[in-house]
Amino acid sequence: MSSAFKFKNFTSKLLAFLLILSSSHGAYVPKVNSDTDVIIIGAGPAGVAAATKLDQQGINVKVFEANEWIGGRVHSIKFGDAWVDLGAEWCHGEKENIVFDLMKESQVLQHPNYTFEMAVSDGHIVDEEFSTQLFTIFDELFTPDGARNSTVEDSVGTYFTKWAYHTFNLYVLSSEGAFSWFEPAALSDYKDCDGDHAITWNGLGYKTILDKLMANFDQKKINLLTVVKQITFDEDKDQVTVLLATGEKHTAKHVIFTPSLGVLKHDHKSLFQPPLPQRKVEAIEALGIGAVMKVMLHFPEHWWATNGSFSGYSFVWTQEDRDTLATQYRKGPYRNNLSWLTNFMGMYRVEQNPKVLSCWFTGEFVPEIETMSDDILLDGINFTINKFLGKKYNVQQPDDFRKSAWYSNEFVRGTYSYQTLASRKIQNPSANVILSQPILNKDNIPRILFAGEATHPRFYSTVHGAIESGFREADRLIEIIKH
Ligand SMILES: Cc1cc2nc3c(=O)[nH]c(=O)nc-3n(C[C@H](O)[C@H](O)[C@H](O)COP(=O)(O)OP(=O)(O)OC[C@H]3O[C@@H](n4cnc5c(N)ncnc54)[C@H](O)[C@@H]3O)c2cc1C
Structure with a gap:
């Protein structure tokens, strides 16, 4: 190994350490931010639709987006x-x-x-x-x-x-x-x-629809290059905790999860604590996504x-x-x-x-x-x-x-979802509907909600399906928060 390589490695570790120090105000204690009603994971069409609709109702939202652009598979x-x-x-x-x-x-x-x-x-x-x-x-x-x-x-x-x-x-x-x-x-x-x-x-470009949705939305509420590592939920508590790749923690009363079926297939075990219900895991495994x-x-x-x-x-x-x-x-x-x-x-x-x-x-x-x-x-x-x-x-x-490189993008892992023969065996409700069902607390209040194209029962694989799914989950929360 060349000394230049070792030096580069050492400097990047040092930089990362300094970053952690600065993000936690000098002490290495992860900061917990808890001023948000709803955290939305992903700023694709579903995430943008949910965020803008909640925002119009005066509900406090924060969006975490892993990639460097707003739009997800609309790029x-x-x-x-x-x-x-x-x-x-x-x-x-x-x-x-x-x-x-x-x-x-x-x-x-x-x-x-x-x-x-x-x-x-x-x-x-x-x-x-x-x-x-x-x-x-x-x-x-x-x-x-x-x-x-x-x-x-x-x-x-x-x-x-x-x-x-x-x-x-x-x-x-x-x-x-x-x-x-x-x-x-x-x-x-x-x-x-x-x-x-x-x-x-x-x-x-197709981004025109996102510009339209965000016409009166403060885009500073969307945090780009912000990777969510884990979503932790305790059914006895009134909040969900979201852990970022930086080590920072955020809490909110509700989380809307919008990443693709490809991300769910690859990462659901590490992303959710406790693990997702078995029915949902079966739906994730049965539905298909390629590129x-x-x-x-x-x-x-x-x-x-x-x-x-x-x-x-x-x-x-x-x-x-x-x-x-x-x-x-x-x-x-x-x-x-x-x-x-x-x-x-x-x-x-x-x-x-x-x-x-x-x-x-x-x-x-x-x-x-x-x-x-x-x-x-x-x-x-x-x-x-x-x-x-x-x-x-x-x-x-x-x-x-x-x-494009949709399949190799670790935050997308595919282009659009489809129903496989295995997923067709799951009926009443279908695998897509099971995917869309929220995780409730002990009082039946939805704490983790799911949007995204693959959660739409009929328009999966499309932008219109993704947007409708974002509106659907926003409406679900507006009903709870406003009443
Ligand atoms: C090549 C191609 C062509 C297409 N053509 C059409 C078409 O012509 N018409 C049509 O209607 N549809 C088309 N689609 C499908 C359409 O783009 C998707 O259905 C739609 O964009 C899905 O939106 P979404 O919000 O569900 O997911 P996404 O757009 O995937 O948004 C999810 C977001 O979550 C982010 N994310 C993932 N993991 C994390 C994490 N850990 N932390 C933080 N953020 C994370 C992702 O970066 C992404 O931005 C096409 C898709 C592709 C790829």
Whole structure:
């Protein structure tokens, strides 16, 4: 070990020690802060919704957020000519959708009417009308109330089994956020809101909804980079204690816990003292969460299709290319002779950002793709784009990029939840409802409450579900505190 390394290690320990000293006003005694009615853990859509609603009622709130931004899996960043979304991007539906309801008067929401071109790895582009027809069939088969009577023409069927099967697989994985399409249950409680499912934000990003919620909220009540390590609850006491990673302790009458199902799966044993009830643990273990990954590419010039209806390319690997890709392209992970590049689902245009394309990866390689070197990631992306589109376009190299890493972020650990076959065995109430049930004290007063997308019985996996769940738990407390 080099002396430089030892010195660095020693200095960081010394700094940490000094920090602990200063945060406890000179003596190494953890400070207990107890001036809060409600502590909210997490400043994603659910946490922000709960905090703003309680705050409007004059209830004293404090929010602890481990990451450095407000929004959780809503993460809009400035890139290229506009805001782009590394997380949630589209408002899914117009009826019974709280996001749409809150924003419909604002003129921000746009209806771009997406149509995808199917690009095949042998270099040809499938006729637009034909690929639209295929995607319509995908959609009809895939919706929960799927058109069971839809017929598949012979030629379409042949095409489907030969090439589009793999595309459909990736399409399902992007929608469910699972690593394998054998994990999500075909029948689920998920409810589609009627109306347009791909409503966009006119280049302002999904964060616009959070700005709207926080319009009259003092954002100083949100403590960023503040990691909660443990929530301790004694049913005989009227308060819950929250221990931060710094060693600081905070108490409140109620705590609303909003971190993801991924965080609960990984950390529930260390996070809750006493441990969560067995029923809740079973629900946490049975529900599913996987990951998708986005890579935003900025190009010096717009080199791809310019027709008005163009939205993006869906990549269809021929069986031959799938079988031989691991030998055609050796860099990065591959398993069972399958390359990580087969998880590159396609790419699409981004609102108000004419030089940006958003690439999507879905499937079992996503955790490894998130953590691979940027050099290999960009090299593999360039290889794939050239393979699919190089015959038709003068493909350029990107001059900038941004990537998401939801699965490897220890405070998220996945993208969105889904119901598995195991979770479907838990009924009346469902696993999602069990997840949402608060922990009560001996007088049946809720002390630890649970919000977040996975706690919504029908709109789990979405921002509108997360916001509704935050409002739900705020209402539960307003009822108790105000009456
Ligand atoms: C790539 C991607 C695309 C998506 N696309 C869409 C879409 O188009 N439309 C849609 O409706 N939904 C979409 N979603 C889903 C949507 O983003 C989520 O359902 C929603 O953001 C969940 O909100 P939440 O508040 O429940 O959880 P989160 O957003 O995960 O918020 C929880 C917060 O808790 C914090 N936290 C975790 N642990 C701790 C701790 N120990 N201490 C303190 N803080 C902690 C986290 O940092 C996080 O900020 C997408 C998600 C992803 C990742």
